[in-house]
Amino acid sequence: MNVPEGYVHAIRLDESTVRLVHSDGTRLIASRAPDGRLWVDVIRPGEPTRRIVAEAVRSSSLGASRPESKPAERRVVAPTSGVLREYGVAIGDRVAPGDVVAVVEAMKMKIECRAAIAGTVRLVGAEVGTRVERGAFLVEIEPSGFSVNSTE
């Protein structure tokens, strides 16, 4: 396989996994998950291993080095796969940041899903009692009048 510029070594371990060695000594294990995301473990001599998880990119935008910042979190999604136990809100309710809007149960733990912004509940997703996957849409919040653009 082609060795990218700046790297001395690249071996494809299987269809979705590559082991790379950078010219500065950094070792990388990179893989593409079934959902398209890129997972990279970065191993530098004398430093703890680091992990990067990056969204998939279109081929056309390859080479863009800086990603855009995330938009304000209007949507509350399931933090983990599990069973949706209850909603803490109904459509039309006003919520403040940190309010519990839903509870997902996984491995006998009840995990509270909280609103990131202040606003009004406009939509709810899955039905209570059903299985939800990680990242599944639970609640959509319409931001209140004042600015809620988070800058991370």
Add this chain to the structure above:
Amino acid sequence: MRIAIAAERLGVTSIAAVTPVDLDSRVVEHAREILRLPVSDAASTYLSLDALTKAIEDSRATHVHPGYGFLAESPALARAVARAGAVFVGPTETVLTEMASKFASKTFARDAALEELGLPFDDATGRIAADVRYPILLKADAGGGGRGNKLVEHPRDLPEAVASLRARATELFGDGTLLAERFLRRARHVELQIFGIFGRGVRVIDSRDCSVQRHHQKVVEEGPAPNRALAAIGPARLGVERALSRRGFRGAGTVELLYDEEDGKIYFLEFNPRIQVEHPVTEMRLGIDLVEWQLRESLEIGAAELFDELDAPRCHVIEMRVYAEDVEAGFVPDPGRIHVLERPTMPWARWDSAQRPGADVPPDYDPMIAKLAVLGATREEALIHARMALDHTHIHGVRTNLDLLRAIVGSDDFCADRHDIAWLDASKPTLAGSSFDLDLGPIHELFAVAPADAVGESRSVYAWKDAHRR
């Protein structure tokens, strides 16, 4: 799986009793025969003794290994196995019954001359012996999990603490009965690996330390226990052996103890009559297979020679539990599909796992992916091996606690052996390291796909330790 492999080595046919949900698990690949249990709900099937009894009767099974879970401690299962005409691999029903009862295990502690944490507290008068060392922990008898506990630092605070906790316990649980325990400010969790052979008695074969805990769950275990704790156990070791020998204990068990760093004394916690999660520490240290020992003891295959196969080991083993969890979100389990699983393959590293790439970490079970154990000639060498082994472990697809494990085995406190059971929750060790910048472009290109196949826009890159707060 371990049981099936040990049986194969001994030339014994193994039959796995599994529910439909476990039919694709690894035990099925290794067992010589499969016995399907009828019900589909895991929670109810393994508990259904009638179904198990019938399965044992229908098969030609002569011995039944209960696994490593709570069934291994079940007197009811031991009874059901005997009723079905087979031998239960483990202690007798009588011993299991005694250990299942809190009150009776107190008798065991007394027999073994082990001190307990409980103090002679007179609930009627709210008084305690004057010579008791403070601080003490007042507990509501009906409470649990830390609810309804009160720390009393000085004797003069006792009457008020008793009155207020009694009122709260009555309000919360409808029962104002109180207990008092010693409160250990700095304690180590140490344990003794026990093995009993029919006709040869019971021996303490090894020790471990499991003080790195989060919310009372063990995260890192090592063996042997620190010398100061072993010195404090001293003669109690013989007491334990005698007390268990007298009860005719057979097979593997663990005595769990607390070592008080302040007064240098040992206190009895509990006795578990089964193989524990951290048994690889002892297996690596002693070079034995405890599951095979259990079978050899029960099936009487060279059972009498087992103890003669031991010599005094001088090495150190550290075991780390790798969990699929989001540590920063408060140890929230992170089930999902593992698409990359690279494990260390050095001769001094052991990887116990039922997972492989492409496997799902199911949301309904314990999120443990693997137990990673490393052996070193000394504790220092084992620490170096632990750090190396972690850096050769790569799991993609779910979040893991690998960074936390790296932080633990790299921390000054753990390396200097001055941590205690409250350390991990209190100090939350993190990894130090300079920030870094990596151009992901060339790596994306390696996996370049046709635009139609790609998912979404380039939206966000969240890096290690980055605040990807939801």
